[in-house]
Amino acid sequence: MIKNISTMKNYNQKRERCCELVEALEEERRKINVFQREFPLCLELVTQAIEAYKREISGTTTDNVYGQSECSEQTTGECGRVLDLFIPIKHSSTFVEEVEEEVDDKDDDDDDDDEHESHETNIDFDDKNMKSEWLKSVQLWNQPDAVVSNNRQDHSQETTEMMVELIKRNDEAAEKNNNIQSPATTSGGGGGGRRGQRKHRRCWSQELHRRFLNALKQLGGPHVATPKQIRELMKVDGLTNDEVKSHLQKYRLHARRPSQTTPNNRNSQTQHFVVVGGIWVPQTNHSTANVVASGETTTGIYGPMVNPLSSEWPSHSNFGRTISEDRSRSCSNKGIFRCSSPAMSSSTRTKTKDAKIS
């Protein structure tokens, strides 16, 4: 008898717990629903989990008062599987291809913005240190699209994690395909294929670019800083000299001809730039409302990605497109002031080279 009572008690508790879970999951589903297109699988998984729990609830309330209901099995079976997709995330700190082991608080000592950045992220993880590492990695390296999709602050931690996990899985799959489908080629002159497999194309996230600018600032400008120095200052694991060099080259190119012709629809809110130590920066810490498509600007986990950095490029052109997509269009190249420009002329090397050629 006592046994029966305690069993009943257990089931009531269990049922209560299930109800809570269902509610929580439904809440999650509502949130994910916003991203239905981006995360169909995620939505499906949550839906499945909800259904599984609902079945379990109905199972415990009806016939199967004693013993394991079939739905209980589903819980450990289907539902367990579903949940397994989410739960392990918390234990996997190394799922980003290139984990930045070095990018931690210690490294950011000289990077004044980064400390601020960690506040922007509003992360309340228990194991903050561990998570911030991989979150930073995601933030730095991930495709901006995917990251921007996560830019809603009303997402709970679990939801975000689920999304990150799904993104990661998609990326992994894509990468696998890439490796299989694009073996070493010998086609095309110039860069591609001459030597083995072409490197995975990497996008410079806002955060990455911010670090780049920071390093540039510290080194005294794009025409003084060398790729190696920049890379060392950026302290981003996995970042190569070549990548920095390329980025620097791009930056210099745009600095060389800051005013491109794209007149017409300019807001009256003209953006003013100042060159400080050879770096183009917005004159003021403008709050020029660069309205993000999703509406309210958030400072969630991927908060820093939201800040429009396009203004930090020498020109307003599409240079920063990978970083902030097309938000840069709202910038203007009018009202640019140049205070100093160390060594803006093209290098003498080119001249000697040209001289040799001619």
Add this chain to the structure above:
DNA sequence: GGAGGAATAT
């Protein structure tokens, strides 16, 4: 090996 610039691929 590192840097700058150009060529090339995506």
Add this chain to the structure above:
DNA sequence: AATATTCCTC
């Protein structure tokens, strides 16, 4: 067309 990667030259 813009941007990342690779090659060439110093």
